[in-house]
Amino acid sequence: MHCAMRPYFTVHMLVVNALLMQLSHGTPDLTTRTNVCSTIQGTPGVPGNNGLHGRDGRDGREGPKGEKGDTGSLGQRGVQGPPGKMGPEGPQGKPGLLGTKGQKGEVGRAAAPCDMSRVEALEAGLSTLQNNFNKLEKVLQLLQVKKVGQTHYATDGRVMNFESACKKCQTIGGLLAMPKTEEENKVIHDFVSFYQNPAFLGISDEKKEGSFEYITKGSVTYTKWSRGEPNDHKGKEDCVEIVSSGFWNDKNCGEQRLVVCQF
Ligand code: MMA
Numbered sequence: 635m636h637c638a639m640r641p642y643f644t645v646h647m648l649v650v651n652a653l654l655m656q657l658s659h660g661t662p663d664l665t666t667r668t669n670v671c672s673t674i675q676g677t678p679g680v681p682g683n684n685g686l687h688g689r690d691g692r693d694g695r696e697g698p699k700g701e702k703g704d705t706g707s708l709g710q711r712g713v714q715g716p717p718g719k720m721g722p723e724g725p726q727g728k729p730g731l732l733g734t735k736g737q738k739g740e741v742g743r744a745a746a747p748c749d750m751s752r753v754e755a756l757e758a759g760l761s762t763l764q765n766n767f768n769k770l771e772k773v774l775q776l777l778q779v780k781k782v783g784q785t786h787y788a789t790d791g792r793v794m795n796f797e798s799a800c801k802k803c804q805t806i807g808g809l810l811a812m813p814k815t816e817e818e819n820k821v822i823h824d825f826v827s828f829y830q831n832p833a834f835l836g837i838s839d840e841k842k843e844g845s846f847e848y849i850t851k852g853s854v855t856y857t858k859w860s861r862g863e864p865n866d867h868k869g870k871e872d873c874v875e876i877v878s879s880g881f882w883n884d885k886n887c888g889e890q891r892l893v894v895c896q897f
């Protein structure tokens with residue numbers, strides 16, 4: 635504790651008072667002292683009172699450095715850092731969806747003159763072919779070939795059993811005649827009349843008795859049965875013939891009948 639704040643004059647006055655008190659208790663003055671050299675010695679004076687308490691000492695020197703303190707508490711979270719560097723390129727993606735249809739293109743240029751000559755030549759060839767075909771169809775009429783719609787019916791007047799007649803027509807690229815309209819039935823009837831022989835049709839119930847189907851599969855859609863037919867006479871009639879009346883009768887498949895094919 636420093637004492638510099640204590641007023642200095644107060645200490646000074648205390649010293650002066652102490653000196654004055656010594657004087658009042660019989661201390662020899664200057665006049666008396668000059669008489670020391672005299673041979674007569676006086677008696678010793680009474681001891682003085684103790685002095686006042688001394689002034690406070692000076693402040694001590696700075697002490698040694700203290701021990702290291704404890705670790706402080708965790709600080710507040712810092713602000714977000716800047717974005718990182720761009721990563722490496724990823725793998726190729728899947729193909730995109732089909733785009734919308736584009737606009738119609740411009741009209742193309744006209745074909746070169748040489749191309750036109752080729753087309754004209756082809757057209758001329760086609761015209762000649764058509765004329766020859768028309769003539770042939772007329773000749774075929776004389777050879778017992780008749781046409782109904784887009785179907786041609788033909789016969790050479792020969793007769794065969796059902797299986798042979800069926801194979802014969804297939805071999806030449808056709809089928810045993812299967813009339814499905816009155817008109818078609820009539821042209822076959824005409825052949826029957828001309829050759830005076832009934833003809834086999836491409837129809838039978840061999841697969842299931844009583845159920846007549848085309849040789850090309852499927853139940854018949856048109857029929858022209860004679861009265862009382864089909865009767866499966868003696869249980870041995872699974873094929874169909876067209877007779878002189880133009881009507882149909884179920885007949886034994888082993889019989890010999892006119893072969894009429896359709897193309
Ligand atoms: C009769 C009749 C037909 C049968 C033939 C067999 C003449 O007609 O019964 O249904 O197919 O005989 O020859």
Ligand code: CA
Nearest residue numbers: 839866871872
């Ligand atoms: Ca039958």
Ligand code: CA
Nearest residue numbers: 865866867884
């Ligand atoms: Ca019959």
